[in-house]
Amino acid sequence: MKKTALKGIWMIVFIAMGLHVYSQVAKRIYYADENLVPDAHPMDFTHLTLQVSFELESSKVVGNVLHDFTVLTAETDTLFIHGIGITISEAELDGKTVDFTKVDGGFVFKFQNTMHSGEKHRLGISYTAEPIKGIYFIGWNDPTGRCRKQIWTQGQGIDNRHWIPMYDLPNDKITTDIYVDMDKQYQVLSNGVLESKKNQKDGKTKWHYRMKDPHATYLIMLGIGDYKIKKSKSSNGTAMNFYYYPDWEYRVNSTYKYSEDMMRFMEEETWIAYPWPSYSQIPVQDFIYGAMENTSATIFGDFFFVDDNAYLDQNYVRVNAHELAHQWFGDYVTARTSAHTWLQESFATHYDLSYQRIAFGQDYFDWARRQATLSAIEASKTDLKPLAHSSAGTARHYPKGSYVLQMLRDVAGNDNFKKAINYYLQKHAFGNVDSEDLLVAFHESTGLSLDWFWEEWIYKGGEPHYKVGFEKLSSEKGTFGRFSVEQIYEINELTGLFKMPIDFEIHFTDGTSISKNVMVEKTYQTIDVPIVEQKQISYVLFDPGSKVMKTVDFKKSDEMLFNQALSAKSCLDRYDAVVALRETPFDEKKVNTYKTIFERPEFHAVRTEILRQSAADISGLELWHKSLSDKDVEVRKQGLGLSNTINPLYLNDYEKLLKDSSYEIVEMALEMLCKSRPDDCKKYLDQTAKIDGAIGKNVRAKWLALSYLQSSDQVYLDELVDLTSNSFEFRTRMNAANELKSLNYLDRNAVINMFNALFSFNARLRNPIKDVLAEFALQPQHRELMQQVISEGNWNELEKRRLNLLHL
Ligand SMILES: [Zn+2]
Missing domain, CATH: 1.10.390.10 (Neutral Protease Domain 2)
Incomplete structure (x- = not known):
């Protein structure tokens, strides 16, 4: 209570100072930014009505769009609309044919009569699009039929213009009606409320979504595929729809964990009820980012769609909260x-x-x-x-x-x-x-x-760098601790002198402490904290808990660092103390301190730092051994990562890791066991034969490679090659390609599959695959095989460009 009260006083002092000294910033210097100023928009677009259907095999969009707009500028007789890769068959203004010209990045419409400010008009456009961005067709070309079939969009930054001709910048918001015709076995999600869903004579279903509040065009979305929906409600009644693949129902709870509570949290943080009629989330395959906060309908990569085990290695919680926050910050x-x-x-x-x-x-x-x-x-x-x-x-x-x-x-x-x-x-x-x-x-x-x-x-860049010192002094005024703070980075037009309120803390051996909050704003400053002379100082902290983003140089005695590592409240201060002890030789004090910290409930970063340092000392063996069965997955990973070979004494501990809840650990342990104990490898492979692993089938890919090494049976190579094909999502393809690289195995099908990956829209697939192919290409026999496949193929321009990157 007392400590908080003290802080409150300092805050008031600092605000008062701010008012007097800094309320006027004399001169503001901006780092030049060509995107600082918005484009002009002579029309205010108010509503978009879109009707689309698809030619699935050729990834084409057939559409019709109506734009309602109000003229803003005094008078004009032309209108620019964005559109790339789009062919307009017909355009009408207020029901009458209108002339248009294709220009760089879009179309210019020329009106017969001049339009005046305040007039309302409607522009209608019939078009087809062959988009290379913005909308993505997944699985429709997989000859084996195993791939999921989906269509999904990604509008941000400026990609929706590849499938909808429209004014596509965030400084003009519109309400939307979106109609989609799709084969009836698929679900269709778009923004806002599902107004209707009607079966048509052609066997397709017409879906109609309406967003009655204005939103930016980059947030228009479609998510189409084979889904089921788990319906839920937030505490204040917002409908929440959790989409999932029917075969992944068992992953729904671990993926969408905390979703309803996040909604409560965001409403409490902003004091504003969720601004849209409902909230849907839909996973898609081969997503090019992590997730996207489309208005009322977030799309996320299905690599976040985890079961209870994969949850430990990577989960959706953070991204889920992030995209939800965007519904206010970005969408609203x-x-x-x-x-x-x-x-x-x-x-x-x-x-x-x-x-x-x-x-x-x-x-x-x-x-x-x-x-x-x-x-x-x-x-x-x-x-x-x-x-x-x-x-x-x-x-x-x-x-x-x-x-x-x-x-x-x-x-x-x-x-x-x-x-x-x-x-x-x-x-x-x-x-x-x-x-x-x-x-x-x-x-x-x-x-x-x-x-x-x-x-x-x-408005300025850089971060502060402080050099801090401390000494205990006495004068006629009494005893005090003196902190000195120097700001030691280069100050220039882009980085100013930082002014921030910072806590200074002195901790005593009797468990008490004293703290003072001071505005640090000069290049050099000293801060005196009065103390009782008889009290022994245990350790001191500059900015405990790292409230300020910064670099700090602060030399402290080993004794202070041990005390700080044991007792500081924030894990960051404990961690920093342990890091500062890296060069300190292991003696009884260090061994005992580290043992105490490692064995108590402690954040994994502190414990793994201790584990790494202790590996150089005989005392580390005991801690390392314990780490293999630690309940914290990060500690187990670190312990396993520190093992070079398997000590037969601990064989049992490693073998247990084959059943670990983390798929990453299972993969690591399996490889380590097989490589260290080839005679037992078959046994280990039998134990793990049914584990696919995380979304990228990490365990399966490793298992296939090890099985091949163990048996030389071609069947394992064939399965690995198959996993590189476009029947599978991108992480599986990458993992399989990497295993083939480590086996140095390449055949014709593998080349074809990897070339296909090289042509992908997904940079997170094509870039790593390009590296794998480049490495294969260093060997003449693989190089020749690739050249042969290239010579037999009929490649389009994009494919030729990508193949040229291999420099074959
Ligand atoms: Zn974001």
Whole structure:
């Protein structure tokens, strides 16, 4: 209680200082950004009515679209519409044929009469599209019929224009009616409410979805395939639809875990009820990203669709929370241009992390913030782009921005933060925003003047680097601890001097502590914390819990580090202490301290760091042995990863790992056992013969490779080659290709399958496969085989370009 009260006082002091000293930012320098300013849009598009059907084998879209719009500009007689790979057969304005010309990136329509501001018109377009982006056809060309058959879309950034001719920029929002004709055995999902679903004479079903609130065109979606739906409701009654493959029903609960609670969480965080009529989530195969927050209908990669075991290696929880947060941040309020992408991605990441804290605990939250710091600092080595920049990059738009929002929350105070966010969302509901709008929202709703924070963390780049020292001193005024803080990074136009409130803590051997929060804002500053002379200092902390994103140099004695590792409240401070002890030789003190920490309930990052360090010492054997049966999957993975060979004494421990709940561990253990004990390999293979593994069949692919090594039976190679074909999802294909590479086996079918992967729209398949093929190509016999397959084929332009990348 006392500690909190003290912090409150310091916060007030700091805000007062902010008002006086920093409320005016004299000069604002932006890192040049060509995407800062939105395009002009002389028309305000209000409603889109789309009717589409498909030519499945040739991946074509046949469509008809009606655009209702109001003229904004004073007068005009032309209109530009985006559209790539689209052929328009007919266009009408208000029911009369209208002339159009194909131009770069779209079409220009020329009207006979001049249009004037305020007039309402309707443009109708009949078209076919042969899209290379935006909409993806999965499995319709698999000759074996084993692949799932799907159609799904990915509109962000600007790809929906490849299958719908429309004004396709986020600064104009529309309501939508979407009609889809599809073979009746498939489910069709789109945005908003399913208005009707009618069987037609041609054997197809016509689906009609309506979104009655305006949303951005990049959020228009389709998800089509063989699905079942689990229906649920959030605590305040929002309908939630969880789509799943009928053969994966057993994975539904582990995949969609916490979904309803996330909805409650986001509504409590924003004080705004979920803004759309319902919320659906649909997994798709070979998705090119992790997931996409289409309005009311999130698409996610089916590699997140996990059973209870795969959940341990990778799960959907975080991404699930992230996409849900986007329904407010991105869909409800939308960045005016990509220069303000952080207003979407940083918020979605901030809330997904905050939800992770609820689901997995504070340590996970802190550890993710640490990874965010490392990636931001790494990015700053390349350039100093600020968060509010269209090409700031993933490391900044996602983790750094999430951290910055947490700092903003700390600086403004939690209640102020939530009040300002609620105000911002309400003020800009169904509209567009830029970085300044959020700043203004804080000012208007809470009275806070946070220009200085925007200046440091949003409009400028870089992160602070502090050099910290500590000494205990006495003077006539009494005894005190003196911290010295120096900001030691280069200050220039792109990175200013950082001003942040920072906690200074002194911990004593009697278990008590004293803390002081000070605004650190000068290049050099000393902070004195009065202490009772008789008390022994145990350890000291600068910014406990790493509230501020930064690098710190702070040399401490081994004694202090041991105490910090044992007692600090935040896992980050305990972890940092253990890392700082890396060079300290193992003596009785270090051995005992590490043993104590390793054996108590402790975050895996701290324990695995201890495990790695201890591997160099005789004392490490005991800890390592325990790690193999540890209940924390990350510790077991680390323990297994530290083994080079199998010590017969511990054979039993390794063998148990063949039944581990983590598929990654099963794969690692199987390989290690077979390679170390070839005579027993057959036994191990029999035990694991029925395990497919995670979504990429990681265990099966490894099992096939080991079975071949064990038996030299071609049947295993054939199955591996088959797994590289387009009957399978991309991770399976990659895993199988990698096993073939490790066996150095390539045949004609494998070449054909891998070429096919090279032509994929999915960079996460074609890039790794290109590397595998390039490595095979180093050997003359494989090179010749590839050349032969190329000479026999009839390749289109794209295929030729991709094959040329192999430099055969
Ligand atoms: Zn996102």
